[in-house]
Amino acid sequence: MSSENSKIAVVHLPERLQFEAKLGNDTAVLTYTMHGDELRLDHTFVPDAFRGRGVAAELVRAAIAEARQRNWKLRPLCSYVVTFFERHPEFADVLASGS
Secondary structure (H helix, E strand, C coil): CCHHHHCCCEEEEHHHCEEEEEECCEEEEEEEEEECCEEEEEEEECCHHHCCCCHHHHHHHHHHHHHHHHCCEEEECCHHHHHHHHHCHHHHHHECCCC
């Protein structure tokens, strides 16, 4: 992780069903729905000015950390999240069966 990415603070906002990173006056989000102990990661949004800087990856990593802590499974529905897990098989332990 670059030093720039290490400054990205991601917070989990369960009341909004999302993980969020404040980027100056902008906000990047990873939204989800809950189904039992499964988080269905359905949409990632990063403002244009912050794309290509690893922000979306940090959002997914925060979801992975939360899933591990709470014994949840993740089901990627967002195309970015699907690609993230394809590129990072080391995180497959948190995927819901059939993902």
